[in-house]
Amino acid sequence: MAGGRGPGPGGPMRGAFLTEEEKASQPKVTPALLKRIFSYLLPYKKQLFLVLLCIAVSSFMSLMPSILTGKIIDEGLIRRDLRALIFYIVLSLAVTFLANLIGVAESYINTWMAQHITYDMRNQMYAHLQKMSQRFFTSNNQGDIVTRMTSDIDGVQMVITNTFTSILSNVITLIIAAIAMFQKNWILALVGIVIVPLFTLPTRSAGRARWSLTNESQAAHDEINGILNETLSVSGQLLVKLFGKEQKEYDRYKEINHRMIRLNIRESMAGRWFRVVLTTFTSIGPMLIYLTGGILMIRYGYDLTVGDITVLVALLGKMYMPVNSLLNIQVEWIRSMSLFSRIFNYFDIPVEIENAPDAVIPDTADGNVEFCHVSFAYEEPNRILKDISFRLDAGKSIAIVGPSGSGKSTIINLIPRLYDVSEGSVTFDGIDVRKLDLSFLRSQVGVVSQETYLFNGSIRENLLYAKPDATEEEMVEALKKANIYEFVQKQEKGIDTQVGNRGLKLSGGEKQRISIARILLKDPTIFIFDEATSALDSISEQKIQDAIDPIIRSRTSILIAHRLSTILAADEILVVRDGRIVERGQHKDLVQAGGVYQELYETQFSRAIVPQEEGVSELEQYIWGTQPADEP
Numbered sequence: 001m002a003g004g005r006g007p008g009p010g011g012p013m014r015g016a017f018l019t020e021e022e023k024a025s026q027p028k029v030t031p032a033l034l035k036r037i038f039s040y041l042l043p044y045k046k047q048l049f050l051v052l053l054c055i056a057v058s059s060f061m062s063l064m065p066s067i068l069t070g071k072i073i074d075e076g077l078i079r080r081d082l083r084a085l086i087f088y089i090v091l092s093l094a095v096t097f098l099a100n101l102i103g104v105a106e107s108y109i110n111t112w113m114a115q116h117i118t119y120d121m122r123n124q125m126y127a128h129l130q131k132m133s134q135r136f137f138t139s140n141n142q143g144d145i146v147t148r149m150t151s152d153i154d155g156v157q158m159v160i161t162n163t164f165t166s167i168l169s170n171v172i173t174l175i176i177a178a179i180a181m182f183q184k185n186w187i188l189a190l191v192g193i194v195i196v197p198l199f200t201l202p203t204r205s206a207g208r209a210r211w212s213l214t215n216e217s218q219a220a221h222d223e224i225n226g227i228l229n230e231t232l233s234v235s236g237q238l239l240v241k242l243f244g245k246e247q248k249e250y251d252r253y254k255e256i257n258h259r260m261i262r263l264n265i266r267e268s269m270a271g272r273w274f275r276v277v278l279t280t281f282t283s284i285g286p287m288l289i290y291l292t293g294g295i296l297m298i299r300y301g302y303d304l305t306v307g308d309i310t311v312l313v314a315l316l317g318k319m320y321m322p323v324n325s326l327l328n329i330q331v332e333w334i335r336s337m338s339l340f341s342r343i344f345n346y347f348d349i350p351v352e353i354e355n356a357p358d359a360v361i362p363d364t365a366d367g368n369v370e371f372c373h374v375s376f377a378y379e380e381p382n383r384i385l386k387d388i389s390f391r392l393d394a395g396k397s398i399a400i401v402g403p404s405g406s407g408k409s410t411i412i413n414l415i416p417r418l419y420d421v422s423e424g425s426v427t428f429d430g431i432d433v434r435k436l437d438l439s440f441l442r443s444q445v446g447v448v449s450q451e452t453y454l455f456n457g458s459i460r461e462n463l464l465y466a467k468p469d470a471t472e473e474e475m476v477e478a479l480k481k482a483n484i485y486e487f488v489q490k491q492e493k494g495i496d497t498q499v500g501n502r503g504l505k506l507s508g509g510e511k512q513r514i515s516i517a518r519i520l521l522k523d524p525t526i527f528i529f530d531e532a533t534s535a536l537d538s539i540s541e542q543k544i545q546d547a548i549d550p551i552i553r554s555r556t557s558i559l560i561a562h563r564l565s566t567i568l569a570a571d572e573i574l575v576v577r578d579g580r581i582v583e584r585g586q587h588k589d590l591v592q593a594g595g596v597y598q599e600l601y602e603t604q605f606s607r608a609i610v611p612q613e614e615g616v617s618e619l620e621q622y623i624w625g626t627q628p629a630d631e632p
């Protein structure tokens with residue numbers, strides 16, 4: 001309500017002073033920043049005007065009772081006029097009630113406005129974040145991103161509902177109170193106004209002292225917790241016992257515990273002294289007015305009534321809170337500005353990958369992909385890919401193999417434009433992917449990544465994510481092809497089985513196969529498989545293999561392969577090392593060439609053959625060409 005709003009975000013103690021961190025990161029307040037903040041208020045200028053009006057009226061009205069006290073005393077009590085007395089009392093109560101009613105309306109409009117402004121801001125931020133590249137999400141802490149979306153924007157709401165209105169109502173209260181005082185008597189008003197700021201001095205110095213004590217005791221508290229966690233844990237105790245450090249740890253604990261109680265005593269006494277000083281100061285003000293008023297009346301025959309002096313004292317009392325909270329405004333102002341500039345900084349991160357202004361949407365898609373002298377760096381100058389060139393014709397498949405960290409996943413990230421090349425070009429059906437409409441491009445590419453990501457929901461919901469209008473038959477078909485239908489059928493709820501958070505209720509192999517079904521429903525032109533390196537049991541692997549194999553043989557696909565069987569299904573093998581294609585060709589030739597591939601074959605791929613006794617001979621035969629494979 002009017003007549004003194006508390007500080008805004010963070011509560012009174014935390015709110016009173018800036019932390020070192022906050023001091024260091026103070027934003028520059030430029031007209032551009034203010035204009036930008038104001039642009040968020042602009043759509044709600046009607047509401048803004050209403051809020052201002054309500055604040056002005058209710059601030060004024062809440063001072064009325066103080067002014068009416070004069071009438072109650074002079075016209076009611078001193079003149080012994082009962083009717084006047086009752087009239088002013090009723091008027092005073094009515095005005096107070098009305099001021100409160102207006103306050104309710106103000107809160108409502110204000111909250112409504114703040115909620116809508118932050119609603120706009122949140123949506124804008126979410127949409128903006130969605131346009132951010134993969135680079136943004138890998139290089140920013142997820143916690144920071146979420147904080148920006150949640151607490152920072154909540155902070156904005158606080159600024160609008162608290163800080164903003166508190167400044168306004170305090171300023172208005174002070175102005176009205178000052179005018180009313182000057183109207184009664186300028187000398188007394190002057191006396192009052194000179195001493196008001198003095199009230200606030202003890203508040204601030206006591207606040208500062210307490211603030212630093214609070215910080216100190218917080219640090220001591222953390223230290224105590226640290227010691228407890230360290231020494232009272234199972235392994236900590238073991239260490240203490242085995243090294244015979246009981247006495248030493250006890251002394252350490254006792255010392256800090258003692259420091260803590262001294263701090264606590266000082267902290268609570270700082271509060272106590274503060275009250276002594278404050279109450280003394282607060283009563284000095286009225287006394288000075290009584291004294292000066294008395295002298296003016298008695299000695300100099302000024303036309304002052306008892307009521308006038310009482311009004312002045314009452315108004316003075318109303319000024320204390322607003323002045324005090326306006327003194328804290330600077331701190332709140334800086335906090336609010338940093339809040340806004342933090343949010344704006346996020347808004348200003350350029351969108352790295354977006355549609356070209358003249359983006360093309362081809363009518364048909366064949367799915368020819370070509371890498372032309374592609375170089376790429378996540379962070380310049382550290383080139384992860386160097387001069388990569390290859391061609392994937394529609395209907396064919398390529399397997400990319402190479403040691404871990406050689407850049408295989410990076411190559412496939414460039415196809416759906418999760419990143420853009422640093423040099424060279426990636427083309428889709430002869431058109432540079434940077435010239436293609438992004439949503440078209442991404443609809444043409446289906447990726448089954450190593451880290452299968454399922455949303456928390458049912459299997460059905462996860463499938464529909466790929467194709468919202470998929471029919472029951474289509475879904476069953478996809479599940480069958482992905483070799484997971486049997487499993488789904490066995491579930492009590494079938495396709496409506498919940499997969500759990502990130503699909504945690506399913507095994508790795510089941511998740512993979514569901515994500516294969518999801519890609520089959522999406523039915524892209526190009527399939528990309530990033531085969532999981534982590535070993536699944538051989539039955540799961542076989543099931544995945546059976547799901548992927550037909551796709552590789554019949555559709556345009558690129559796979560990062562770790563298992564010989566998948567490699568063999570591809571038309572061409574690219575061997576990548578340190579970001580370069582070092583060998584390419586067919587399995588047989590590559591093994592015979594005796595290079596990197598042969599080394600990989602001996603250390604990694606052949607391992608995959610071992611678990612399946614029967615498969616060995618069959619595969620070996622296929623590999624060495626002694627017997628034609630039963631598939632092309």
Ligand code: ADP
Binds near residue numbers: 378379406410411
């Ligand atoms: P592979 O798939 O062959 O195991 P990657 O393509 O994942 O290799 O990684 C190639 C190199 O790029 C590695 O050295 C890796 O550390 C680096 N790298 C991968 N992702 C990022 C990223 N988001 N930011 C910076 N470096 C990355």
